[in-house]
Amino acid sequence: MGSLQQHSTSPVSPISISAAAMGASDRPAISNDHPLVINLDHGDPTMYEKFWKKAGDEATLVISGWETMSYFSNKDNVCWFLERGFEEEVRRLHEFVGNAVVDGKHIIVGTGSTQLFQAALFALSDPNSDQPANVVSSVPYYSVYPVATDYLKSRLYQWAGDVEKYQGEGSYIELVCSPNNPDGLSKQAVLSSENGKGKTIHDLAYYWPQYTAITAAADHDIMLFTISKTTGHAGIRIGWALVKDDEVARKMIKFIEMNTIGVSKDSQIRAARILSVVRNSHDNSKIVHSVEESFFHYARRTMTERWDRLNEAIKSSNGAFILADFPSQHCNFSDEIIESHPAFAWMKCEKEGIDDFYGFLKKHNILTRGGEHFGVEKKYVRISMLDRDPMFDIFINRMSIIH
Ligand SMILES: Cc1ncc(COP(=O)(O)O)c(C=O)c1O
Numbered sequence: 001m002g003s004l005q006q007h008s009t010s011p012v013s014p015i016s017i018s019a020a021a022m023g024a025s026d027r028p029a030i031s032n033d034h035p036l037v038i039n040l041d042h043g044d045p046t047m048y049e050k051f052w053k054k055a056g057d058e059a060t061l062v063i064s065g066w067e068t069m070s071y072f073s074n075k076d077n078v079c080w081f082l083e084r085g086f087e088e089e090v091r092r093l094h095e096f097v098g099n100a101v102v103d104g105k106h107i108i109v110g111t112g113s114t115q116l117f118q119a120a121l122f123a124l125s126d127p128n129s130d131q132p133a134n135v136v137s138s139v140p141y142y143s144v145y146p147v148a149t150d151y152l153k154s155r156l157y158q159w160a161g162d163v164e165k166y167q168g169e170g171s172y173i174e175l176v177c178s179p180n181n182p183d184g185l186s187k188q189a190v191l192s193s194e195n196g197k198g199k200t201i202h203d204l205a206y207y208w209p210q211y212t213a214i215t216a217a218a219d220h221d222i223m224l225f226t227i228s229k230t231t232g233h234a235g236i237r238i239g240w241a242l243v244k245d246d247e248v249a250r251k252m253i254k255f256i257e258m259n260t261i262g263v264s265k266d267s268q269i270r271a272a273r274i275l276s277v278v279r280n281s282h283d284n285s286k287i288v289h290s291v292e293e294s295f296f297h298y299a300r301r302t303m304t305e306r307w308d309r310l311n312e313a314i315k316s317s318n319g320a321f322i323l324a325d326f327p328s329q330h331c332n333f334s335d336e337i338i339e340s341h342p343a344f345a346w347m348k349c350e351k352e353g354i355d356d357f358y359g360f361l362k363k364h365n366i367l368t369r370g371g372e373h374f375g376v377e378k379k380y381v382r383i384s385m386l387d388r389d390p391m392f393d394i395f396i397n398r399m400s401i402i403h
Pocket residue numbers: 001002043111112113114115142177181203205206225226227228234237238239
């Protein structure tokens with residue numbers, strides 16, 4: 001998502017309406033030169049509302065006043081605040097999609113995967129070490145990693161930047177985001193963890209079939225997922241970690257206990273319901289009937305259409321704006337050869353005299369996030385591809401006439 005205050009919409013023009021303020025059905029009749037500011041800075045996944053409106057009652061949940069009152073969900077589980085129904089749906093969905101190995105793994109629920117990221121840093125650091133663990137990632141890295149790592153000025157860990165330039169002596173934690181936010185590319189760990197000094201955290205928020213080909217079931221020590229990017233329910237604030245090691249799992253759970261004494265049961269129950277609709281939309285005739293197409297089919301089709309439109313729109317820039325090419329790969333889930341359609345467009349400006357691409361697009365009332373937040377030059381920007389249709393339409397119209 002991003003550091004909200006740092007990147008929030010500023011009133012740069014007479015009309016500054018954030019995309020989130022505009023409902024999915026409010027299709028604006030707005031011309032390209034209208035001063036409406038469109039905010040594609042955050043990866044707010046409101047695009048998915050369309051599907052969930054169709055799902056209607058199938059995805060609706062009623063929780064009675066007397067329910068979910070206890071702190072505890074499952075005293076027999078080391079993750080005592082994990083709702084059984086949520087755990088079942090997480091395992092069921094991963095097995096169905098084939099994107100991660102769940103057997104033999106602890107499932108830890110978090111208030112978004114952002115909390116789990118911090119829990120993992122805590123669990124992988126050595127409290128008895130004189131030196132904080134160095135936290136590294138390859139550029140361009142998710143802009144939240146440096147900010148969240150150093151936010152509390154912890155003595156346990158500290159941000160150390162680009163993994164390729166890392167030459168530190170002490171212990172390190174490598175963050176591997178794959179497919180990567182912001183550029184959508186598949187990533188692997190750069191540093192070897194065999195010397196015992198290094199640990200990895202795999203952030204697999206976007207390893208779902210609408211964004212990329214599922215080429216194998218990921219089987220890493222710590223894997224983070226989030227419902228925000230799986231189904232679009234960022235507001236529920238639910239993420240989960242798949243963790244191999246008992247001790248690491250225990251420490252992560254302890255962190256969440258100290259931080260928020262567990263995770264909202266209401267949110268977990270709702271997340272379980274949403275995940276079950278996703279799974280069932282692929283073969284339960286009643287749900288198939290109401291949503292018209294399965295969830296991953298809908299999401300993949302929408303992403304494909306959006307990327308086709310963006311690629312077409314920037315053709316008129318005659319090479320001034322550049323997007324990465326993605327390799328086509330066989331997707332085990334859909335059994336097709338497919339291209340990646342990431343949640344963000346990572347665009348470079350080759351236009352002469354423009355070094356600050358963010359500033360350039362801002363003048364055209366398009367808010368993005370500049371490359372410097374991701375450890376690279378200002379010639380790059382990250383643009384959310386997950387906003388509602390009306391905002392995306394305006395964005396495409398503007399991109400097709402900006403040179
Ligand atoms: C790579 C990555 N990890 C984690 C998150 C945050 O997920 P959550 O909403 O579950 O905190 C995001 C959100 O943009 C993300 O892009």
